[in-house]
Amino acid sequence: MGTIGELGEFGLIGRLTRRLPQGPAVLLGPGDDAAVVAAPDGRVAATTDLLVEGRHFRRDWSGPYDIGRKAAAQNLADVVAMGARPTALLVGFAAPPSTETAWAERLYDGLADECRRAGASVAGGDVVGADEVTLAITALGDLGGGAPLTRSGARPGDLVAVRGRLGYASAGLALLAEGRDGPAELLAAHRRPEPPYEAGAEARDAGATALLDVSDGLVQDLGHLAEASGVRIDVDSATLVVPESFGPDGLRHVLAGGEDHAFAGAFPPGSPPPPSWTVIGAVRRGAGVRVDGRVPDAAGWDHFRG
Template identity: 60%
Template sequence: MSIAEIGEFGLISRVVARLGSGPRALLGPGDDGAVVAAPDGRVVASTDVLVEGRHFRRDWSGPADIGHRAAAANLADIAAMGAEPTALLVAFCAPGNLDVAWAEELAGGLSAEAALVGASVVGGDMSSSPTLTVAVTALGDLGGRAPVVRSGAQPGDVLALAGRTGHAAGGYTILSRGFRTPKMLVEAYRRPVVPYAAGPSAADAGATSMIDISDGLLQDVGHVAAASLVAIDIRTDTFTVPPAMRDAATALGVDPYQWLLAGGEDHALAATFPPGATLPEGWQEIGTVHDGAGVTVDRKPWSGPTGWDHFR
């Protein structure tokens, strides 16, 4: 059955049936607005949009995978501010001939990813469109913490990473070449594994700046360097290239460090910490902050790609 046959409100009822309710959702879908608890008195908000053909392909990923990715892209931004995600709002635009089951499975993926952090989908909107589009807004609570922004890095700080990089980029390259293995990389592209708890723990440990790695480590760390008016150096000897990634890169003629340093969509977190600080569990030192500007690799300029740019 298509969504045109079931209609907007029939689709809404089916989608809502797939959504759970998180502890911060005081009033969920069904009214003109949702009500979400904000004990801190401040709300962190972030939004991302996924467009078919630009951000995802239905022949590469199932609807639940796309739901997980759409939620993760936003929840990671909340964690990167040092906050805990509380709720998601989702706008869904699709052609009328889309199968109802596809939309239901998308909702299931969104709900499941949000549930990993105790959040839930509390509302949104739907519209017909020739281009399948999923736009998500995430809300979060700081829990009494100061937000960790991009502009706080200082010379002498250490740069640390929580989570993995390069896996989703490797999976994207594999799929774009018409292959489906190794599964480890393909599944990383389809469903990111995000270190959500690392954001608040970094804030509690005194992180001076933090960012979600969505477009590439070099590019996103470059945003921190630019906002903080500092230079940042990344050391390649701190990275381990998994055997499956190395083998895939060799077979495809790719330098695996291009995936590790410039690949996005794993949604790792990068943060800077004061010198001598004890890094929280799950964080690994990968570089240092210096006087100057820009990002270097092993104290040299990087000549390869640095990350994703929608308009470049």
């Protein structure tokens, strides 16, 4: 199949769009000047993200299919964190002309398959030449008539609970940086996160007051929730699952590791979270985040600090 440079822009678009099945929310998919996506609620939850080669992924560590799955997951998770149902992705794909066509096709297979997990579709996008692979993803979602679940609704007395894995992707990244080839479960977690997409609906149905995607580390993201809500969040480390496979830095991975795309929410005392969620702490009066009563040393990810 050669390279995308040999195939040309419109030949590449044709090959990629044929790999993108469309769900019922997409009324008009790839092929026109813009896609048309149903918004029965009258409002659209929207988010966007950038992934740059060497910064967010390495092609010697992750194959194209995994990169596609990861790129879709981190955007779909943000829509779910608003309590919305993901409907569509728009994908901007930049790559060197020397990129193999088969590599690009597998990337889009990953995007399409992750969308399928969440009930969404890749509805359109753009392709351009560039010196390095870059993905610009916009995700859209439908609120289904409900109020968005924001970071600003937590109140003193609420329970804090999480849904999904914490620390796995961070532990896997550390293994790759050390040149190690296992445990396979941790490497896979870094390459292909598995957000529990049902978490948004679960949180809404349980009466959650606030919700967010844990993408940059539990402590850092809870800090965003605490700041937006004007409260303090107390975390009990004894409630956190720290697998032995994480090694001696296990608790740090759980507190500060990002990219698992778990969800953290606040729930009123009279509306406890579902059994699939784990209560890890409580909302108090004050500011910031405390772990076992202390300000934690753990810091999360910052794109400009690294």
